Amino acid sequence: MYNTKEIEEKWIKYWEENQTFKTNLRDFEKPKYYALDMFPYPSGVGLHAGHPEGYTATDIVCRMKRMQGFNVLHPMGFDSFGLPAEQYAIKTGNHPGKFTEENIKTFTDQLKMLGLSYDWDLCISTSDSSYYKWTQWIFKNLYEDGLAKLVEMPVNWCEELGTVLANDEVIDGKSERGGFPVIRKNMKQWVIDIPKYAEKLLNGLEEIDWPESTKEIQRNWIGKSIGASVDFKIEGSSKTFTVFTTRCDTLFGATYCVLSPEHKLVDEITSEEQKEKVQEYKKICASKSELERTSINKEKTGVFTGAFAINPANNKSIPIWISDYVLASYGTGAIMAVPAHDERDYEFAKKFDLEIIPVIEQITGEKRENETSKKSIVAVLYDETKDKYLTLNWGNLGGRLFIGGTIEEGETEEECAIREIGEETGYTDIELITKILPINHHYYAYNKNQAYEIESTGFLFKLKSSKSIDNNLDKEEQNKFKLEWVDKKAIEKEVKDELHFTTFNNVLNPGAYTGNGKMINSEFLNGITNKQEAINKMLTYLEEHKIGKKQVNYKIREWIFARQRYWGEPIPIVHFEDGEMCALKDEDLPLVLPELEDYSPNKDGSSPLNKATSWVNINYNNRPGKLETSTMPGSAGSSWYFLRYIDPHNDKCLADKELLKHWMPVDLYVGGPEHAVGHLLYSRMWNHYLYDKGFVPTEEPFKKLVHQGMILGSNGIKMGKRYPEYSVNPNDIVNKYGADTLRFYEMFMGPLEADKPWNNDGVEGSKKFLDRVWRLYTEEEKISEEENKNLEKIYHQTVKKVTEDYESLNFNTAISAMMIFINAVYKENVFPLKYAENFIKLLNPIAPFITEELWQFLGHDKTISYEAWPTYDKEKIQDDLINVAVQVNGKLRGTMEVPVNTSNEELLRLAKELENVNKHLIDKEIIKEIVVPNKIVNIVIK
């Protein structure tokens, strides 16, 4: 209909020549608004269909805010260090910088083509030495504050990529990029001590407006747990080791200890005869890749060291094992094992036949006053041939139960169970299958008028043959119940007794009991039923005896900060010949990457920078040394770029403090959810650090965060190499339909946060609507100085809805409101000029090109970008007449149009007059009448 190409080129040129979107950063008069997009990695293929979505979303908000009088900061830049450019350089021998520069040019043109209102003067690239000077400067500060360190530690090594990777770059034991296997290897590495900031990063989440799911991911990643450290002595040695536990209340149940295979003490304590086995096991573990270690976690493995530890609670001697189910990197790399109350320990103990001591009893029934204590058993007898269980049907004396009885003097639980089975059922050819942990049961015997507390042990026996003896129980007792074999379903339905039912469940799924209960076998803790009370009491005991203390532990590990690659920020550190090192002085930054003949990695896995001998070997402070040759990871430059936009050309500091104070924090940050634990956590950490140093004004950098969803192919599957025929290139869409249509369509597809499949018919529809708007203004000749009362209400409603929806990023419903408005205008003959002008303003943030053109068409000669945003009149939105629904018994029987705020009585009267309502009321008794003013009437009849 209209020539999109011509119009769009015209306005791109206009905005550029007039510097329409230049931000005066020092204008502190207007309120500020800082909207940020996650800057892209400038790959060779240019923008994909997903980019415009998030970028349009922030652009809409920015354009509205400008019109509302805000001073808006809306910058764009490039995360330009990274692997593809390096691989290109290896292949072609060209410098990756040139390649990167070309890609940035392509990206910039594409972004401009989309009509995004960035201030391009603020554009930054992380690979620009004037930018990475400050990345290096921050690193230097971290180093001097002891937060960046060179440490020997097990790291994720990827042979294929020839580099170390951070934890968030390893997915299921494979590299995030390329999917190559990753193994654990001890290496000297630069790390950043992000665990030092664990608590601050955790607390900071409380005050920011982020998606709850992302906060939860970060909380999980940080993984705080509160527990205790407990020291264990090694028998016959002066050595000790410490374990971390969240359940120190179960210490009396610790029947063995496990060290991780990498634990320092393993070699020292291993006995002569176990040495060979231990060495072999260690070797197997070391050679396992991360993938094998996690995926083969079904079956527990481990080896006894031959050494014993002393349980500090009861001085019992307990064996020390090693196993890879204990991780070297978490806690102290050693645990106390309480098989009765930890699933993993239970599994391990069962496999290696280690002792299991219960210290917590599951409680069933309700505790009463003056209980009498006794010990008893519950036995479940199973007949495999019939797949049925033996029950005693007591009728109204107690319903369906299993075999139960009280333990007699001098009898073990097992003996009691066998005796009771014999006495009550006569079966003798039975085999013990399972014995479960004791249950603490409370009940009241009405016939004896007595409350009981029993310690009940449950058993599962298998019937080997139906051989039975005539039992010697007296007939009177036996007549009270009937023996019945029933199936599982019947038991689940009919066994009501809590003890018997719980026993049944537990014997079928035997395992550790991890719930709350009553402490037993634990001396000074015995009888306690409150978990926290037991933990506190044990903590006091540990501290009094100086064998342990309260301890907080975090899952988050050090951020591995070095890559053996070329295309990254050089780490500004000099290693002197005597092993000392120092950071470069401020005036020696930036440390610029040298050019190389050959960018391929060295065979020994060392950084390509090693080849630049004249660069590496330097004399610093009159001492000969070598520059560090590892470079920083991709996440370095992106961890602070949002600060640099505020003052991108400053060569005195990372950004002017006064400007930072005015502009931080970022008001709206839009980007994909895939950065939840990488970039978004690292950025927060750097910002917290810079805040602590007094360089930035806020602890948290991103006040509000929103994740845009993925744009899927029309087949509903992620666009990409797999289904190129379903992929969409934004260039093609812009060429065919124009950038306005692309922006409009992507905003209309659905909620910003949702994943949405592409549908080309939808694009056509969006174009049709813009054409319809164009025709309304240029052909219909309805625009007039006259008023039109018919449009008043809908106009004000539209202004309200669009303004609110833009603010809350509900662009799809804002668009729907504008469509409703345009449909209404088409039905009228007069389109008042004021409405026509203001509608153009409402549409401008989504479709900037067509609206600039129509604004000009209406006789204006300047950009629309700074025209005042329309306001609405609340009074005019209110209807005089409204529709009220009338229901009979909750079913819609009619609607009526009544004046607003009609009284309840009147509403009811009118409702009953409605023909269709009346029909349903005839001969019926009204039992209730509900009236919700201005909404609904519901008449309930019988």
Place this chain on the structure above:
RNA sequence: GCAGGCGUGGCGAAAUUGGCAGACGCACUAGACUUAGGAUCUAGCGGAGCAAUCCAUGGGGGUUCAAGUCCCUUCGCCUGCACCA
């Protein structure tokens, strides 16, 4: 396995505090204008039924005058974590 999210027409989706389910758009159907229409306009469009009416928000149950919305339970899909002591 644990945590979080989602499930509404043929499709993308709407639906303040529980208050007329399906707004808006696509596709589809019929009609108008046209030499023509993949343009435009008008009307229809969850299912069943001539209709009154009934049935419908993954399934089952509950709370309520009233449930897409709240509670319990179950199934399916997606995402994150995955031996975290």
